[in-house]
Amino acid sequence: MDIRAPKGTDDILPPESRLWHHAVVAFDNLAERYGYGMTLTPLFEQTELFARGVGEDTEVVEKQMYTFSDRKGRSLTLRPEATASVVRAFLAAGGEGVLKGAYSGPMFRYERPQKGRRRQFYQVGVEYLGDSGPFADVEVIELGYRYLQEMGVPDVAVQLNSIGDGADRATFRTVLQQWLRERQDQLSSDARRRIETNPMRVLDSKVDTEVTLDAPTPAEFLGEDSLSHFSAVRAGLERVGVPYVIEPRLVRGLDYYNRTVFEYVPRQYGAAQSAVGGGGRYDGLAEVLGGRPTPGVGLALGLDRILLASDGVDLGPSLDAFIVVAEPDRLPDAVSLSSRLRREGWRIDVDHAARSVKAQFKKADKKGAGSVIVVGAEWVDSEVAVRDLVSGVQEVIPVEEVGQWLSNR
Numbered sequence: 001m002d003i004r005a006p007k008g009t010d011d012i013l014p015p016e017s018r019l020w021h022h023a024v025v026a027f028d029n030l031a032e033r034y035g036y037g038m039t040l041t042p043l044f045e046q047t048e049l050f051a052r053g054v055g056e057d058t059e060v061v062e063k064q065m066y067t068f069s070d071r072k073g074r075s076l077t078l079r080p081e082a083t084a085s086v087v088r089a090f091l092a093a094g095g096e097g098v099l100k101g102a103y104s105g106p107m108f109r110y111e112r113p114q115k116g117r118r119r120q121f122y123q124v125g126v127e128y129l130g131d132s133g134p135f136a137d138v139e140v141i142e143l144g145y146r147y148l149q150e151m152g153v154p155d156v157a158v159q160l161n162s163i164g165d166g167a168d169r170a171t172f173r174t175v176l177q178q179w180l181r182e183r184q185d186q187l188s189s190d191a192r193r194r195i196e197t198n199p200m201r202v203l204d205s206k207v208d209t210e211v212t213l214d215a216p217t218p219a220e221f222l223g224e225d226s227l228s229h230f231s232a233v234r235a236g237l238e239r240v241g242v243p244y245v246i247e248p249r250l251v252r253g254l255d256y257y258n259r260t261v262f263e264y265v266p267r268q269y270g271a272a273q274s275a276v277g278g279g280g281r282y283d284g285l286a287e288v289l290g291g292r293p294t295p296g297v298g299l300a301l302g303l304d305r306i307l308l309a310s311d312g313v314d315l316g317p318s319l320d321a322f323i324v325v326a327e328p329d330r331l332p333d334a335v336s337l338s339s340r341l342r343r344e345g346w347r348i349d350v351d352h353a354a355r356s357v358k359a360q361f362k363k364a365d366k367k368g369a370g371s372v373i374v375v376g377a378e379w380v381d382s383e384v385a386v387r388d389l390v391s392g393v394q395e396v397i398p399v400e401e402v403g404q405w406l407s408n409r
């Protein structure tokens, strides 16, 4: 067949998909433990939402959006991220009080595809809206850190910085602009253009790092409020036992941030796509979208990258038992046994193709079954042979007792 999946997208099939499923369920459960509830928003939005929310001068909006017109000529965009959507949804619902929302799903960015950089990729994330205090930041940062531990990503550094509030940023902007103008000959053409429109984005440009290495950093311009918020966030992280490193050059690539920004970087991971996740505070985003001022902080983690960086997660057997049909005539009996056991809650599979016993055992192994139930000659006496594939122990037991045997394994 010559129809392929679009460049930069992936098909994820069993058995590999089991790990993806686990990753999403583990995140949902963790988010629930921290008091976040499932938040579903559309996979496409009005283009305006991202242009305003994420920022016109960002790589994401300038170069990476999948934008199209619908049949009525409206400009729509496949979501490149979910923060702007969650804030929009919160405002649409009245924008009252606090929302602690968790989400997971595909995001879309037109990037040059490589390992860990896809055009359709999968994020899990949380947004905490309506709380401006430092403990909200701490909670969000901790949640991401614990998740990476649970997913077997070793040696994660939480890189932390503060980029300050509006007034701090204005001072920083002027100083940075001047500094960059003096070196514009050495900068890429995108960076040169952004000196005037959005100089902070230049610090985030990977191709310009050599030049910007000694550039002024936002931390030097923090006002009193930003400073005390930042030190409270740091103290909070220490209190809950999340290690971090201050990264003065970290500014993040999206325009909506203020104060706290952070990224999770596995230490042994290659430099190109180094962060497996990131986030920060975005107290001005709701207003930019036309809503009432609403503080917010959140994070998103990329599953594609997490699974590449993970040392592995022990998921145990994927089936409780695989039923091997030793005599082709016994297939209907095997089918009724599988039906009964599944109704009792066991994870059971059975091969309907009447292959050799050897081939069926192989399949049981390949499917990751914990045990095998052989429906064969003993069936006339209402018995089956059972084998625990972990311990290797095999015995013949009454068919009525299979459920009991599975429980005792």
Ligand code: HAM
Pocket: 080, 081, 082, 083, 109, 111, 116, 117, 118, 119, 120, 121, 122, 123, 125, 126, 127, 275, 276, 277, 278, 279, 280, 281, 282, 297, 298, 299, 300, 301, 302, 303, 304, 305
């Ligand atoms: P982001 O840093 O753009 O932040 O993306 C978060 C994570 O998504 C990245 O660290 C990475 O793991 C993953 N990711 C991004 N682009 C790709 C790609 N092309 N292929 C594979 N993985 C990718 C945000 O999206 C913000 N919405 C995070 C946030 C939430 N800030 C506040 N709340």
